[in-house]
Amino acid sequence: MRKINMTSLLIAAAFSIMATVPAEAKKKKQETPKPRKTAYQKLMDKGGRVSAEGGFVNLHKIQSKLYVELPLKYCGRDFLIASTTSKSSNSKLAIVGYKPQDPMCVCFNRMDSAIVLQTVNTGTIADNELQLAYNRNYANPIIKKYKIEAYNADSTTVVFDMTDMFVSDEKQLSPVSSNYSILGIKPTFQKDCSSLGNIKAFEDNASVTSTLSYNYSLTFLGSEVSNGRLTTEVTRTMLLLPKLPMKPRIADSRIGIFLTDKSKLTMASDGIEDFSYANRWRLEPKDSIAWNRGELVEPKKPIVWYVDDAFPEAWKEPLKQSVLIWNKAFEKIGFKNVMQAVDFPKDDPQFDPDNLKYSCIRYVPTPVKNAMGPSWVDPRTGEIVNASVLVYNDVIKLINNWRFVQTAQIDTRVRTKKMPDDIVKESLTYAFAHEIGHTLGLMHNMAASAAFPVDSLRSASFTQKYGTTPSIMDYARFNYVAQPEDKGVRLSPPDMGVYDLYAIKWLYSPIKGNLSVEEEAKELEKWVDEKAGNPWYRYGRQQVEARYDPSALEEDLGDDPVKAGTYGIKNLQYILANMDSWIKDDESTAHKQDLYDGITQQFSRYMHNALANVGGIYLTDVKEGTKGNRWQPVSAKKQHESIMWVMQQLRNSYWLDAPELTKKFPLALKRSISIRGGVGKKLLQLNNHILLASHITDNGYTQKNYYDDLYNGIWEPTIKGCKLTDGDKLMQRLVVKETVASVAKISNTATKKLTTNESNIYAPSISDIILYGLDPTGYVEEHANELQRIDDINGNGYVASLLHEKSFGDKVGYGFQFDVKTDLIDESAAYNLIMLNKIKTLIKSRVASASANDKPHYEAMLVMLKSLDK
Structure with a gap:
């Protein structure tokens, strides 16, 4: 009973306490706890x-x-x-x-x-x-x-x-x-x-x-x-x-398009099949029915270019024009307004020139004489998703130099220190249009400029219709063939060459019918077959590892380098004779020095272009059953004419020294001597070219022909009993030194100094790299002497191989022609020995009657030749 009463009291006390708790506390205790925050x-x-x-x-x-x-x-x-x-x-x-x-x-x-x-x-x-x-x-x-x-x-x-x-x-x-x-x-x-x-x-x-x-x-x-x-x-x-990738297009090695390489697991051929897709933008007609009727239609998605707001104002118009001229090619295949060029938007918050969505033309204010047009693709199909054109500041300096050196003989407007606006715009448009071509997928086509007959470049009707080359994707430059008396001749490359129109058609024209990728490739192959054998549509790869083909060079014009060079030298002589009076307001002579360097380099190119014929082999990708030869050596007649022409031009090159002009320049060797040294060295390194070219034909220009021509050309003044010039002596010293070194390789008395590392004789030399613009940074030209010594130690082509690994030339292709070794058939030591004996006999017959200035030269030659008698 007592226990029950106590329990009642406790219950009553609890109610009493609860009654004293504030209402707010009661409410808080009854609330549901807040949910915990998620990690997000x-x-x-x-x-x-x-x-x-x-x-x-x-x-x-x-x-x-x-x-x-x-x-x-x-x-x-x-x-x-x-x-x-x-x-x-x-x-x-x-x-x-x-x-x-x-x-x-x-x-x-x-x-x-x-x-x-x-x-x-x-x-x-x-x-x-x-x-x-x-x-x-x-x-x-x-x-x-x-x-x-x-x-x-x-x-x-x-x-x-x-x-x-x-x-x-x-x-x-x-x-x-x-x-x-x-x-x-x-x-x-x-x-x-x-x-x-x-x-x-x-x-x-x-x-x-x-x-x-x-x-x-x-x-x-x-x-x-x-x-x-x-x-x-x-x-x-x-x-x-895209979830649905673009339908790819299989590449054809007879047309120069950038590639996305593939391998395919298939039972259709033995082994894994290697092939390539062509790089291209996804270009589809907005109205397929109208396009099928032959009407011009707009694409679903145009190619829009945004022009950098940092450019000098005067450059913006030619930049936009370089984009728009490609619409001519697209209109030929039924598209309009494909290429568009606009300024950087100022009121579009989404625009970002560095976003992969936007293709831009950018200004690079550095002292590099170049521009380039890279692109980036969807690697699944080769669809180009983005591209850039990078324009370096000093490209204008290079273009102005070209215009003066190559066209001042006929175009009075360029005979000035500062080019007029119309010339600048025309030249920049060409240079930039070349880079836009790259961004559309087109590789260099170095064979294009060799397609036109040289004399056609002097014709007003021909050049006004076709320009100077079938493709602006070559390094064709300006019309250095045209003579002062030629009226109405076009001096620049075309806005769009016939090859360029053809390449765009192959790359971008839609194929009617719902065909497979392989079926489309068969149709496209027929288009290329139709042009086989026509030089205007021939593709010549840029020669990177090895340079065999004289028709696929940079910086050349016409189908005959000797004839083109003869016209070109005549023009250079005229320009150099008048340059001092044409160029005003140049007290430091810095501008004249730059132009003078351009003139002498242009002369050297003519020499190198002609020497490329000697031992040259034309290389063309040919499909079986169509016209053309995969390889064909230059005719013996043309090789002989080319080497004799070069030696004649070197002998008569004193006009390059221009003493009245160069006495205003810093102290230096006479330019004719420097060029003889460089070109002369190239002249004496052609043996292996000739050996291979003669090996693949029964009636070619042989090693014997080569050594006979060298002897007759270089020793002509001695044979005729004439007094020697400094240039004659230089060439004779070079030939004795090189031939002694060649013979010494098989002689027990050869010194270590005469033993050099193995060379890639087909690789670009230091002079090739400079003359043909193969190093866009200009670093090789700046350090030419040091790099030449490195090539001398490590073998010709060593520096070129470093450049190719890093930055030189088209990086992708259908497989380049590499160095073909000829040591198993090389008999040059024997021919060198024969020539040295002829030289020794000749000198001995002339030394007694030689002039006081020539006698020490001959005696020194005899001392060099005695090393082989031991």
Whole structure:
């Protein structure tokens, strides 16, 4: 009973206490607890977050980190990541507007609790029946793995930290190339001086700007030549590729188009099949029915070019014109308004010249005499998705020099220090249109300019219709053949050559009917077959590793280099004789010196162009059953005429010295002597060319013919008993030195000094690199003497091989013609010995009666020849 009463009292006390608790406390205790924040909410709630939302991915910049929000539906979709330099503290090493590395083709995939980034294997494809084998053996490799930080509310997107892709030393996205001309670049990333910048997101792409800093050193052959610091701002774009790739077009080696190489697993041929897709923009008619009726129609998506607002105002019109003239080619295949050129938009918040979505023409204010037109593709199909034209400041200096040196004999307007506006616009339009051609997929066609007969270049009716070359994709330049008396002759290349029209038709014309890629290739092949054997439509590859073909050279005009050179030299003599009176306001003579260098280099090109005939072999890709020869040596008659012409021109080259003009210049050797030395050395290195050319024909120009011509040409003054000039003596010393060295190779008494490393005799020499513009940076020309010594030590072609690895020539092609070794059939030592004996006999017969100035020369030659008697 007592216990029950106590319980009642406790209950009563509890109610009493509850009655005294405030109502607010009662209410608070009864509330439902707040739900906990998700990982996604916590991340998004962090202070200072900046976000960019688009249709592909969302970007979040949070406390110096970059988070990517990826819709899972895009897992497995292919996209590109590309890096463009937006700002640079050194535009020689990191060029604004340029992508020094090809974009990465990648895809995201989910793997357990992570997102992996995989490189897409685009190099190999397979027939349907071999897809199982393909899937097992050509999987996409994983290159990055990211922890999933959060899911959104409905788990349709994932968030992960991708900072290291954008603020790190990511080699595949580096703004610094591994080289500059023949110099190596070793960049060292400075993370503490690098940071994340702006972020943007759009419907099918997103971009991230970063500031990246490096210490760098420039090296040559492993030795450091300079060092410094480099800071760049880069824009990296993630661009979603189309789910349905463009229908590719299989390349044909008889037409010069940039390529995307492929291998194919197939049972249709023995072994894995290697082939290439042609690089091209996706060009489709907006109205297919109207196009089929033969009407001009607009494309679904035009090719729009944005012109840099940093350009000098006077350059903008020719830049836009260089884009628009290509519409002539597209109109021929039924398209209108394909090519468009506009200024950088000032009121479009989406526009970013460094985003992969926009193709731009950019100004590079550095002292390089060049321009270039790279493009970047979807590697699955070869579809061009972006291109740039980079215009260096000093391209104007180069063009003005060409116009004066090559056309001042006939065009009075260019006889001035400052070119008139109309000449500048015409010349710039041509130069830039060439680069636009590259961005459309066209490679160099160095055979084009050799298609026209030389005398046709003096015809007003012919040149007004066709210009100076069938293709502006050659390095044809201006009409140096035209003589002062030729009236109405066109002096510049055409706006659009016949080959260019043909190449655009092959590359971009839609093929009627729903044909397969292979069926389309058969139709396109017929178009090329129709032009086979016609030199106007012949494609000549740029000769990189080895230079065999005299008809596929840079900087030449016409089908006969001797005839073209004869006209050209006559013009140079006229120009040089009048240059001092034409050029005013040049007190320092710096401009005249530059023009004089241009004149002497032009003369050297004529010599080299003609010497390319000697031992030359024409190379043409030929399909069996069509016209033409895959290889054919230059006729013996033309080889003989070419070598004799060069020796005659060298002997008569004193007009180049122009003493009344050059006495105003800094102290230097007479230019005729320098050129004789350079060209003379080339003249004496043609033996192996001749050996191979004569080996592949029964009635060719032989080694014996070559050595006889050398003897008769170089020793002509001695044979005739004439007094020798300084140039004669130089050539004779060269021939004795070179022939003694050749014979000494098989002699037990040969000195180590006479034994040189193996040369690639077909590779471009130092003089070739300079004369034909094979090093766009000008570094080789600046250091020609030092580099020549390196070539002398390591063998001819050594420097050229370094350049090709780094920056020289078209980088892709259908397989280049490499050096053919001829040592198994070489009898040059025997012919050299015969010639040396003839020289020794000749000198001995002349030394006694020689003049006081010539006698020491002959005696020195005899001393050199005695080394072989031991």
